[in-house]
Amino acid sequence: MEGQSRTKVVLLACGSFNPVTNMHLRMFELARDHLEDTGQYRVVKGIISPVGDGYKKKGLIEACHRLEMARLATENSDWIIVDSWESLQPEWVETNKVVRHHYDELAAEQNDDDVDTVKYSKKRRINKQVYCFEGSSHQKRRGCPQLMLLCGADVLESFGQPNLWKQEDINEIVSFYGLVCVTRSGSDPHKFIQQSDTLWKYRRNIHIVHEWVTNEISATHVRRALRRSQSVRYLLPDTVVHHQAEEVMGWGCELKTNQTHFKN
Numbered sequence: 001m002e003g004q005s006r007t008k009v010v011l012l013a014c015g016s017f018n019p020v021t022n023m024h025l026r027m028f029e030l031a032r033d034h035l036e037d038t039g040q041y042r043v044v045k046g047i048i049s050p051v052g053d054g055y056k057k058k059g060l061i062e063a064c065h066r067l068e069m070a071r072l073a074t075e076n077s078d079w080i081i082v083d084s085w086e087s088l089q090p091e092w093v094e095t096n097k098v099v100r101h102h103y104d105e106l107a108a109e110q111n112d113d114d115v116d117t118v119k120y121s122k123k124r125r126i127n128k129q130v131y132c133f134e135g136s137s138h139q140k141r142r143g144c145p146q147l148m149l150l151c152g153a154d155v156l157e158s159f160g161q162p163n164l165w166k167q168e169d170i171n172e173i174v175s176f177y178g179l180v181c182v183t184r185s186g187s188d189p190h191k192f193i194q195q196s197d198t199l200w201k202y203r204r205n206i207h208i209v210h211e212w213v214t215n216e217i218s219a220t221h222v223r224r225a226l227r228r229s230q231s232v233r234y235l236l237p238d239t240v241v242h243h244q245a246e247e248v249m250g251w252g253c254e255l256k257t258n259q260t261h262f263k264n
Ligand SMILES: Nc1ncnc2c1ncn2[C@@H]1O[C@H](COP(=O)(O)OP(=O)(O)OP(=O)(O)O)[C@@H](O)[C@H]1O
Pocket: 013, 014, 015, 016, 017, 018, 021, 023, 024, 027, 150, 151, 152, 153, 154, 155, 182, 183, 184, 215, 216, 217, 218, 219, 220, 221
């Protein structure tokens, strides 16, 4: 696509970030490299959106701490930011609504003159399929970056978990926005897409990024190590390790307080 303008992309990652790990940050770098390598896209921003306290997942520490740790983790990045909107909502917000919110924010940044008045309540052709979002007030804004949801393969595979995601939300995410999915050990996103009619239909909007440096870094592992007073250094950015030791552990959450070696 030399000489032609690339499509601007904003990557949005939703999750607990309990706490944010180096792998969360690496996920953004991998996704940006992958998309830009195609020659079609220019990734202009990455957004981390920690889930709110209403998610009520076992062991989830307060959103203010997860938010602060994500802020510390990204303070040296010139393109990844943390957004607090989702984490400040009193009730849990479905991911599709979070994606819509961020799309509206991006669209609002555009000049009103750029509004393409074709509403998504009208039939539109996407990937040669007629697609329609009944009742959605979304408008396609010319010049607005494309917003893609960034996730690990476990989240993609959770689409198949009965009664977890609404089918219409999955449709909207993969047809209108697009998905960038980073492989995790034990996952097979290509096979998962092949076995899902919806995902297969919109497979061109799903970008699979292969993590060749296979690793098992997960927030679960970090929490387990903390419970056992083991070091989590180099699994998390140093600033986050310090925050864990100095702030979170003194706030009465489940994490233990006797981990002074984190400060070294
Ligand atoms: N090692 C990893 N490889 C690829 N994606 C990852 C990895 N760790 C986290 N992610 C992705 O980051 C996003 C946010 O994840 P989340 O906060 O749930 O992290 P997690 O490490 O999977 O947490 P937990 O272990 O608590 O379930 C999700 O899309 C998840 O798939």
